[in-house]
Amino acid sequence: MSVHSSHRACDGRHAPAVADRCYFKIRLRGQAIGLPVDCVKTVFHVEALTPVPLAPPEIAGLANLRGRIVTMLRLDRCLWLDAAVPSDESRLAVGVQHNGEDYALLIDATEDVVTVRDDARMECPTHIDPRLRDLLSGCYREDPGFLSILDLGALLRRVNRSSEQTPGASRRGVSLKGAGK
Incomplete structure (x- = not known):
C-alpha cells in the first residue's frame, strides 16, 4: 500500500506525492497525534x-x-480516549481549517512540526480501537512508539453524524457547518 493512497490535504483531496511529510505534533492523553x-x-x-x-x-x-x-x-471524546484529565480542564486548543471551515480541537499539549519519511510509515498497530483506526490516515514509527496521523475530514464527518443523531439536534440547528456564520 502506498503512503500516498490515504494522505489527504485539508480540502479533502489527495495530497501530491512527496518523499517526506510534515505534521504538527500534539499530545492528547499521553498519545502523539500528527495533524x-x-x-x-x-x-x-x-x-x-x-x-x-x-x-x-x-x-x-x-x-x-x-x-x-x-x-x-x-x-479526547472524538477519539474515544480515556479522560485522565477531565476535558473541561483542557484549555489549550489548536485551530484547524477543513474545506474552508474553521474548527478548534481541545488538546493537552503541543510539540513541534515533525518531518516523517515514507519509509517510516507502518500499519497502525492492531491494539488501536478499530473506530479510531478509521479516523487515522496512517501511522509512523517514532523513537519510542509511533505517531498517529489524524484524518481531519474523517473526524469531522463522524462528529457531524453524531450531531445529526443527537435528539433534537436537527430541530435546534446543532451542526458543525455554519458555526462561524
Missing part, C-alpha cells in the same frame, strides 16, 4: 467557551477566535 501542517492555523488558550444545548459530547461549545466563532471539539 497535517497545512490544516493548522493557530494554537491558543481558550478564554471562554459557550456551551451548545443538545450538542453531542464531542462538541465542547463555541469560542471566539479573533472575531470568528469556531466550533470547539473535545478531541
Whole structure:
C-alpha cells in the first residue's frame, strides 16, 4: 500500500506525492497525534467557551477566535480516549481549517512540526480501537512508539453524524457547518 493512497490535504483531496511529510505534533492523553501542517492555523488558550444545548459530547461549545466563532471539539471524546484529565480542564486548543471551515480541537499539549519519511510509515498497530483506526490516515514509527496521523475530514464527518443523531439536534440547528456564520 502506498503512503500516498490515504494522505489527504485539508480540502479533502489527495495530497501530491512527496518523499517526506510534515505534521504538527500534539499530545492528547499521553498519545502523539500528527495533524497535517497545512490544516493548522493557530494554537491558543481558550478564554471562554459557550456551551451548545443538545450538542453531542464531542462538541465542547463555541469560542471566539479573533472575531470568528469556531466550533470547539473535545478531541479526547472524538477519539474515544480515556479522560485522565477531565476535558473541561483542557484549555489549550489548536485551530484547524477543513474545506474552508474553521474548527478548534481541545488538546493537552503541543510539540513541534515533525518531518516523517515514507519509509517510516507502518500499519497502525492492531491494539488501536478499530473506530479510531478509521479516523487515522496512517501511522509512523517514532523513537519510542509511533505517531498517529489524524484524518481531519474523517473526524469531522463522524462528529457531524453524531450531531445529526443527537435528539433534537436537527430541530435546534446543532451542526458543525455554519458555526462561524
